[in-house]
Amino acid sequence: MRKAEVRMEPTPKELAELFDLARKLEGMLIIFARCRVHYEGRAKSELGEGDRIIMIKPDGSFLIHQKKKREPVNWQPPGSKVRLELRNVPTIVSVRRKPREILEVELLETYMVSAFFAEDYEALKLSGSEAEMAALIFSNPDVIEPGFKPLFREKPVRHGIVDVLGVDKEGNLVVLELKRRKADLHAVSQLKRYVEALREENPGKIVRGILVAPSITAGAQRLLEKEGLEFRRMEPPKRKEKRKSRQKTLDFL
Amino acid sequence: MRKAEVRMEPTPKELAELFDLARKLEGMLIIFARCRVHYEGRAKSELGEGDRIIMIKPDGSFLIHQKKKREPVNWQPPGSKVRLELRNVPTIVSVRRKPREILEVELLETYMVSAFFAEDYEALKLSGSEAEMAALIFSNPDVIEPGFKPLFREKPVRHGIVDVLGVDKEGNLVVLELKRRKADLHAVSQLKRYVEALREENPGKIVRGILVAPSITAGAQRLLEKEGLEFRRMEPPKRKEKRKSRQKTLDFL
């Protein structure tokens, strides 16, 4: 069996065969087609006739791409059930259970169908995330301020979950809200919500709130100052490596 | 010229030819390959060897899909500049200018490359958005409450932009925050931020805040009540049609 199978201008029968083969062997499908698309679920949409690329993955993910934009024009997430119906016009139907969503693609003309029996055991190793900012703060708390002691990570409070909760050198409670990119109004609102919750839960205690991010928008800065909150500049650290991938062992050598 | 061109197990030269053809004629490219991926920009990532599908669009969009999930494992947004470099290993390089981001894909083995010269003049017609909730409220304000009068849509206030600003039958200011899906803590924080801004800007005035959504999480409900804000249940309306697509005219008939 080859890794890739292709049929140009397939008949409905050829289309169905490759569709079934991909299903059985857990291959990915790519279809070039002129099609119409109907979606109904959380919202509802219609897409008139045009040429698009359809991608169907063995986990049920379903993507329809036009020739612009990073985002698919229509899609179905993993877990959806897909089938090919040979109506007057061959139609791909994908159903998601919860919430119930249906995607139908009428294949008016299929230029190419291909199946790819991909083998892939690697996972992305990403660096520069908010989680790595937190790790840095715990390993080197002085990046926040001298004497800062982080105590909890992802600490649930009354109205949400605080990124980092600690104490300053005076013993005051300190809430950190971390953002890996420029902090906006939303980030300030979030921090304010946590600070207010902690003040309620700790009457009489001083509770400081610090927004930690590489930069901040003008509007967020205004709101931050009005609320008596603080800002500490910090870049998300980019490591050389991060272990997350499955190791490839060569036992048999 | 056919709509689709395919090369199985292409040589680097064949790969380059189809790559250039797609570029020149604004076609979409699909490549099945065993590859490694390196990304550096806002963050940094590495992806070890494995089989993936690569999609390159004429607008510069660049997607690398593994066989699971709706999201590409790596990507580049529209506007990026892509080129094929015939090094020891053929390598696709995509560069984004602002922010500066580089994506490199080493093609260790190319199983298939295909170009699709897609023609598509249709745009998605979507219904059930937040914008349509707002339209419904303006055309039929009683869905909020008897006597409600919406005055502004997307009204900038001190710390953000209010979805709908109006007055109730008593003449009090009313801020609506619309959500097309279940409202969460973020939605309540947002509403609270607007209400507080409007109370500051209108001293002495009563300002009500109403969260309008199909449902609300338990935590959001708690915070909403504590803050003296209100909830009004409303489903995003799904229309039969919505005009957004380019009309196909048949002048010559």
Added chain:
DNA sequence: GTGTCTATATCGTTG
């Protein structure tokens, strides 16, 4: 361009 917000957001994690 920056700032603000929506999204059929998707995704991971936790209770």
Added chain:
DNA sequence: CAACGATGTAGACAC
């Protein structure tokens, strides 16, 4: 499963 928050969020729109 619901809830909560991150995301290299992307995309749209106003200023």
